Amino acid sequence: MKNLLKMKLLFGFVLLLVFSSNVSPATAAVMQLKNPGVFIAETVSAPEAIDPATDYESFGSGLNELFYETLVDYVGNSATDLEGVLATSWVVSADGLQYNFTLREGVTFHDGVTFNAYIMKYSLDRMVIMNDHWGPAWMIQQAIVGGPAIMGMDDVNLTEAETFVTGGAFVVLDEYLFQINLATVYTPFLYAMAYRVGAAISPKAIAENAPADYTTDGDDQFGMLDLNAWFPGVADADLRGYLGLAVDHDLAISGVVPSSPADSDNSHDWIVDHEAGTGPYSLVDLDPGTLIECTKYNGWWNAANFAEHSPDQILIKSVNEVATRILDIKGGDADNVYVPTTHASEIVDVDTREVLPSLEDDIDVYIGPTFTVMFFGLNMNETLPAQFISEASDSAYDHTLWDKMDDPAYGSASADNPFSALKFRQAFTLAFDYDTFIDAVTNGFAERMEGVIPNGMFGHHDQLVEDGFLPEFDPDAAQALFEAVNWTGDITIGFNQGNEVRRQGSLLLATTINDMGIGINVNVLEMAWPTYLRAVRGRQLPIFFLGWAPDYADPDNYAAPFLHGDYGIYAPRIDYNNSAVNQLIEDAAIEQNTTARELMYFDLEEMAAKDYAFIYAYQAQRFTVVRSWIQGFAESGSLNPMSSRANYQYLDKYMEPVTSDPVTTTTTTGTEPETTTEDDDGTPGFEFAAIFIAATFAAIYARKRRR
Numbered sequence: 015m016k017n018l019l020k021m022k023l024l025f026g027f028v029l030l031l032v033f034s035s036n037v038s039p040a041t042a043a044v045m046q047l048k049n050p051g052v053f054i055a056e057t058v059s060a061p062e063a064i065d066p067a068t069d070y071e072s073f074g075s076g077l078n079e080l081f082y083e084t085l086v087d088y089v090g091n092s093a094t095d096l097e098g099v100l101a102t103s104w105v106v107s108a109d110g111l112q113y114n115f116t117l118r119e120g121v122t123f124h125d126g127v128t129f130n131a132y133i134m135k136y137s138l139d140r141m142v143i144m145n146d147h148w149g150p151a152w153m154i155q156q157a158i159v160g161g162p163a164i165m166g167m168d169d170v171n172l173t174e175a176e177t178f179v180t181g182g183a184f185v186v187l188d189e190y191l192f193q194i195n196l197a198t199v200y201t202p203f204l205y206a207m208a209y210r211v212g213a214a215i216s217p218k219a220i221a222e223n224a225p226a227d228y229t230t231d232g233d234d235q236f237g238m239l240d241l242n243a244w245f246p247g248v249a250d251a252d253l254r255g256y257l258g259l260a261v262d263h264d265l266a267i268s269g270v271v272p273s274s275p276a277d278s279d280n281s282h283d284w285i286v287d288h289e290a291g292t293g294p295y296s297l298v299d300l301d302p303g304t305l306i307e308c309t310k311y312n313g314w315w316n317a318a319n320f321a322e323h324s325p326d327q328i329l330i331k332s333v334n335e336v337a338t339r340i341l342d343i344k345g346g347d348a349d350n351v352y353v354p355t356t357h358a359s360e361i362v363d364v365d366t367r368e369v370l371p372s373l374e375d376d377i378d379v380y381i382g383p384t385f386t387v388m389f390f391g392l393n394m395n396e397t398l399p400a401q402f403i404s405e406a407s408d409s410a411y412d413h414t415l416w417d418k419m420d421d422p423a424y425g426s427a428s429a430d431n432p433f434s435a436l437k438f439r440q441a442f443t444l445a446f447d448y449d450t451f452i453d454a455v456t457n458g459f460a461e462r463m464e465g466v467i468p469n470g471m472f473g474h475h476d477q478l479v480e481d482g483f484l485p486e487f488d489p490d491a492a493q494a495l496f497e498a499v500n501w502t503g504d505i506t507i508g509f510n511q512g513n514e515v516r517r518q519g520s521l522l523l524a525t526t527i528n529d530m531g532i533g534i535n536v537n538v539l540e541m542a543w544p545t546y547l548r549a550v551r552g553r554q555l556p557i558f559f560l561g562w563a564p565d566y567a568d569p570d571n572y573a574a575p576f577l578h579g580d581y582g583i584y585a586p587r588i589d590y591n592n593s594a595v596n597q598l599i600e601d602a603a604i605e606q607n608t609t610a611r612e613l614m615y616f617d618l619e620e621m622a623a624k625d626y627a628f629i630y631a632y633q634a635q636r637f638t639v640v641r642s643w644i645q646g647f648a649e650s651g652s653l654n655p656m657s658s659r660a661n662y663q664y665l666d667k668y669m670e671p672v673t674s675d676p677v678t679t680t681t682t683t684g685t686e687p688e689t690t691t692e693d694d695d696g697t698p699g700f701e702f703a704a705i706f707i708a709a710t711f712a713a714i715y716a717r718k719r720r721r
Contacts, residue, residue: 045376047643047669048346053325053662056333056342056351058512059543060302063286066213067141068149070583071547072563075210076658080308080328081124082213082291085115085134085192086204090651093385093567096204100129100214100292101192110199117190121315123216124289124296127258131192132245135184136257137215138194142183143175143239143272144282148551150211152574152581153565156603157200158183165581170272171235176243186245189256198604205566208656217257219290220269225282228271239272241265294320294663295328303542306330314663321646323668334512343377343639349667350640350660354514355459361639364457380638380647381459385468385655387572388460388516388561390507390523390629392442394418394434395553395589402506403431403556406533411501419592420624432501433556434589439626441499442557444485444492445526446629455518459637463630465619466576473569473602473615483623484630493530502533508555509538510546516559519631553587560584561634564656569615570603577622590627643669 061074089095101115121129155161160181185193230237298307308328342348416427416435427435509516524536575583579591602614650664
């Protein structure tokens with residue numbers, strides 16, 4: 015039998031055959047299919063929440079791809095081509111400010127409610143006025159009529175919420191005609207709408223599970239928004255019908271309390287761990303950190319296109335031990351597992367990237383570039399909790415001697431946090447051994463992250479290291495800066511539980527600094543995913559290791575979250591706020607000239623690099639491990655860089671029955687036998703410089719010829 019190395023190009027599917035010797039057919043037997051009809055995935059961690067209006071982390075986002083649908087979504091594995099989902103077609107006005115959608119008829123939610131334009135407006139309005147500052151709403155709010163005003167508010171009262179929902183951003187033209195109006199031209203708007211923040215959600219589910227307790231004040235300016243105020247002029251009976259509500263439902267109960275993100279006292283508790291979507295799978299049970307169970311929704315509008323052997327049930331297990339996950343994929347007890355690249359050699363030859371001969375009949379591996387970037391955030395807030403950073407009694411740190419950022423106009427560092435000193439942060443960036451990390455920790459399945467905009471995307475600056483804006487590893491220079499700043503004490507690096515790459519990367523950085531013997535003791539702390547996110551969002555950790563996957567493939571989706579000090583995601587958490595960088599981000603987002611826009615991103619990357627707000631660690635490669643009986647993985651769109659979850663509905667879990675002894679069948683996994691009984695390209699207004707063109711965006715599909 016010969017190895018077959020298939021390089022499946024996401025934009026062109028080119029096949030490359032590589033032959034080598036292998037285990038002979040006489041010495042190996044193909045394992046029979048286990049758990050037919052059930053897709054079992056094993057990973058680490060758990061979702062923080064699955065409300066599409068507030069969830070903004072990869073685990074929950076991936077789940078929401080199963081439960082919820084948007085007006086548009088990506089075609090297959092393309093990062094640029096869109097197709098209608100809940101919309102069948104759309105027209106954009108000549109000035110780029112108005113989008114008119116014809117909606118799909120015959121779509122039902124998992125609770126039986128029929129989708130229409132009133133529900134689409136309810137869903138998007140709900141997301142905007144909830145105004146979760148740690149959530150994904152910003153990507154829509156920044157562009158729509160009235161959205162920037164809401165985005166800038168700490169608390170949205172009832173008057174402000176009503177002004178927005180009746181202000182013309184989202185308009186019902188007819189039962190299946192829907193309009194969105196922008197305040198300013200925003201090039202990647204449709205792509206932002208493909209993220210699940212733009213999902214339709216059942217009003218019946220939200221209203222019938224409305225928050226029982228929520229904050230009000232004396233003049234009732236804060237509370238739940240009445241549906242009559244929401245849809246003025248619509249008769250009560252008609253409104254109940256459009257929204258799928260009971261004929262006697264009290265329209266004062268919309269289920270939506272403005273300014274009520276998941277961690278506030280106005281929490282929409284029910285939707286945190288329940289779902290109310292139209293997607294191909296529905297949620298049966300969610301036990302965070304243990305097991306998530308989903309079932310096929312046979313009422314899905316697109317059910318005719320389920321794969322013939324698509325799984326009826328999905329089980330997503332949290333298994334923190336790498337060894338256990340690898341044993342389960344080898345033994346066929348899981349169909350897909352998270353294998354960190356630290357352990358890639360247990361699955362593939364890391365030099366040839368071919369599946370190991372002992373596994374080639376049972377396991378497929380998909381390898382290729384992604385837009386996912388990994389970094390350390392350096393927290394420059396004025397004060398930090400003592401349990402994460404503690405200055406030694408004999409420390410000689412004098413904050414008045416050190417600037418906070420490259421521009422002295424931003425003032426001197428904080429007396430209570432050395433990371434507020436530019437030179438202290440610079441020392442950390444010099445102390446990280448980038449090459450060793452990529453070679454030894456990721457086994458070469460990564461490249462150096464160079465600025466916030468990833469390689470392969472329009473606006474990427476590929477000379478930040480070469481031109482000296484970003485540092486190389488230089489422990490001597492780092493030590494000299496540490497000694498100059500003269501802060502001593504204990505510092506904790508945080509990372510999420512079960513992430514072996516981040517654990518080893520954190521240890522690599524900590525060891526380098528600890529070995530300097532300069533009175534700085536760096537510890538590493540593993541935290542459960544929800545706990546870790548709360549600590550990062552609460553601005554508590556002095557240094558944390560995190561990643562960012564794209565919501566939509568445009569540089570604004572990196573520049574704004576990382577670097578905009580007012581409405582960014584990471585910048586506010588680390589107290590990074592450079593007004594010149596902010597202005598460039600805002601200008602670049604609406605610039606229509608491609609050349610001018612690219613130069614803006616180059617300029618802001620160079621400017622931000624001088625402030626040393628992050629250690630730019632690496633840009634990840636895809637390393638997806640599935641059982642060979644999971645068929646159609648590449649063709650299903652499961653390799654799309656915009657997606658966090660496989661398209662289970664288009665996968666076949668199937669293999670031809672294996673003829674075996676009628677009493678027992680002996681199969682081989684590794685060397686241990688076991689006895690059994692039985693995964694600007696032409697789109698108007700979208701500016702890419704050949705994103706992942708065929709030769710670059712190759713998913714190396716390492717597998718073997720089936721028997």
